[in-house]
Amino acid sequence: MQTTTFNGTTVNLAGTPLNVGDAAPSVIATGTDLNDVEIGGAKDRIQLIITVPSLDTDTCAAETRRFNVDVNNLDICETTVISMDLPFAADRFCTTEGIENLTVASDYINKDVSKAFGVLMDDNKLKGLSARAVFVIDRSGIITYKEIVSEVTAEPNYEAALEAIKEAR
Template sequence: MAKIKHLGATVNLTGTTINVGDKAPSVIAIGTDLNDVEIGGAKDKIQLIITVPSLDTDTCATETRRFNEDLNNLDICETTVVSMDLPFASERFCSTEGIANLTVVSDYINRDVSRAYGVLMEDGKIKGLSARAIFVIDRSGSVVYKEIVEEVTDEPNYEAALDAIKEAR
């Protein structure tokens, strides 16, 4: 079982452990329009799947804004940010923050994405939310990059994720 930290306290992650080289599971999340959005699996584009606890935190908001900006001129991948926020809150965040270069979805119903990718926080003060993680998936559906941020309040390695996307081209 993987472990991370939240404000220094150990948090266990639950779900299927996905590693580089594994096939990325195809999972359904809920879009801001309440429609199903399929992420993972093989697709025509490289996928960047970003899981965050909640867009209503400074770190998650900063990360989402940063990837939105960094991917503005990179039309080589399909980027999805997954949180446990309700779709209405996600829609409001995207509208307020001008998020247009990525898709924001919710995993609040069954937590299928978080379980399938092994990033569901099993205990701790923010139990039931997703850990901060990044998965880059090539067109064949294989995971080519993975980062689970050790301290959930820290930002990920943006440059490594962007380099992995460019390499997967």
């Protein structure tokens, strides 16, 4: 079983653990417009999939703002940030923060993305939320990079994720 920590306490992750070299499952999240957003699988662009607990936290907001800037010049990449926030709250966040270079989606209905990617926090005070994780998926649908951030309150390794996108070309 995969784990992360929240303020130093171990949190078990539920769902299917995925690793580099595995095929990324194709699952559906809910967009800020309430339309389906397909996550994973083979696509004509490299995918950067980012899961966060809630956009309504300082770390998640900072991470989303940073990736919004970092992926602005990467036209080869489709970037999606997935949280458990309601689509209405996610839309308000995007409008307030000027998030325009990536897609923000919600996994609140059935937690399908979090389960399929093995990042659903299964215990502790954050049970039912997504762990902080980053996946890069190449055009054939294979995971080429994975980071489950070891501490939920910490930010991911941005440079490593961006390098993985460039290598997936």
